[in-house]
Amino acid sequence: MTGRRQADDDRQPGGPGLVSAGRRSAAASAARDVQAVRKALDGSDAVISTLPGGxxxxxxxxxxxxxxxxxxxxxxxxxxxxxxNAYPIVADRPRPAVTLLRC
Structure with a gap:
């Protein structure tokens, strides 16, 4: 969220900054916590958010x-x-409406 790199033990093998599924769930919980986000943003000039669609x-x-x-x-x-956001539509029903939205 602030451009700070994750600790080495949070990284999944295969590349810098990749996070395992269990850590992703914990990160999503922490990211909903305003106090945790406030602490992460302290001293920042801007925020770049690249979240999935859910x-x-x-x-x-x-x-x-x-x-x-x-x-x-x-x-x-x-x-x-x-x-x-790279994945704006997470629904698959009703199929006709979702099909139209994804076109």
Whole structure:
């Protein structure tokens, strides 16, 4: 979230910054915690958020974490936010509507 690198023990073999599924779940929980996000943003000039769109088990992932980020940004006076998302549609039903949205 702030450009800081993860600790070596958080990385999955195969490349820098890759996180295992268990760590991803813990990271998603921490990212919803405004106090944890505020601590991560302290001293930052901007935030770049590259969150996934969520899934059936966690469809509100992006909304929840973005809300925590915005609240924490206001608390620590960070005014620049860039948000990108590579997977905007997580639904597969109703099929006709989702098919139209994905075109």
């Amino acid at each position: 899934n059936r088990r966690d469809p509100h992932l992006t909304a929840d974490i973005t809300a925590a980020i915005i609240t924490a940004m206001a608390d620590v006076d960070v005014r620049r936010l860039v948000v990108t």
